[in-house]
Amino acid sequence: MGAVLGLLIGSFLNVVIARVPAGESLVRPGSRCPACETPIAARDNVPVLSWLLLRGRARCCATPISARYPIVETLTALAFGLVTWWVATRSGAASWPLAGHGLPHLAAVLALVAMLYLAAASVALAAIDIDTRRLPFWIVAPSSGVMLVLLGGSVLAAGAPRTALRMLIGAAALWAVYRLLHLIYPPGMGYGDVRLSFLIGLCLGWLGWGPLLVGAFAGFVLGALGGVLLGALGGGLRKRTIPFGPYMLAGLWLGLTLGESLMQWYRNLTGV
DSSP, X not given: OHHHHHHHHHHHXXXXXXXXXXXXXXXXXXXXXXXXXXXXXXXXXXXXXXXXXXXXXXXXXOOBOOTHHHHHHHHHHHHHHHXXXXXXXXXXSTTSTTTTTTOOHHHHHHHHHHHHHXXXXXXXXXXXXXXXXXXXXXXXXXXXXXXXXXXXXXXXXXXXXXXXXXXXXXXXXXXXXXXXXXXXXXXXSOHHHHHHHHHHHHHHHHHOHHHHHHHHHHHHHHHHHXXXXXXXXXXXXXXXXXXXXXXXXXXXXXXXHHHHHHHHHHHHHHTO
16 A cells, blocks of 8 residues: 555656756646646556556657656655555564554554655655755755654654654754764755755654664765765766765665664674
């Protein structure tokens, strides 16, 4: 069920990815061919399937349709399916923020909705940053508010107010680190990354200190590895041309899903 919802949301995310950076409305006009502006019929707007049946070309003028559309829809479907499974299985873990509090129905629903929203926002932001080297304010800032309400509501409904405090500390701490890096060397750290760090710290802090440390550190490690790889492939591609947002988001999800396990492995290895 989560995967089916993800396909539908993925179709909407394609609109977000195309229109938000351009400052266009998400509602009007309706879906149109970008080449000849012919309205797209409902039968040609079915996620993934329509692109396959049309063989990647618009029915109206045979203009090639970017493979990004089915890729975004497929990734969102996979993300929603995995997130739904993860939340359902994770609820029994001792490190789960809502564990030990009976996991009230409202708390569980809010946590699931929050993670699904985060998955959708992650796909949209990563795609936009790759395309435009920008992380739009009108996605990042509202997303922080949405996650604050949903995750904060989940832990309060579960009777775990200390977790809400940890969320705020995590968000403020990670924002401060990125803000300092931005002040030291603005060309190397865009302010969109600074805004995104608050959202990431909020979500990782919700899950725990271990995931926060792992997720924050993983973003830099993945960014460094990606920079080296792209530099080698691109003939010395300069670091400032590499969007950092996707690496930050990859670190976020690594921290959420494997952060506690990796931190425990580190403790066992070092005896800390």
